[in-house]
Amino acid sequence: MENKIEDEITRQDFMSFFRDNEKLNLLNVDDRIEVFSTILLGSSDFKKKLFDEIFSDYCVTHLEIIEVDRS
Secondary structure (H helix, E strand, O other), X not given: OOOOOXXXXXXXXXXXXXXXXXXXXXOOHHHHHHHHHHOOXXXXXOOXXXXXXXXXXXXXXXXXXXXXXXX
């Protein structure tokens, strides 16, 4: 049975949760993947710089992003 949220979660509450490692560790792998894969607004958020930073933060060395100009 799911818990019902009685009070609205504010932006500050949401961001505090994700900046708190102890609380963040309450999320399982599937929860983390769901948040990661759905949080961005759209295609304009997907930039090479963002992926380069993420790959660097997570020490991903087996993948590379190539930027292609489609104009």
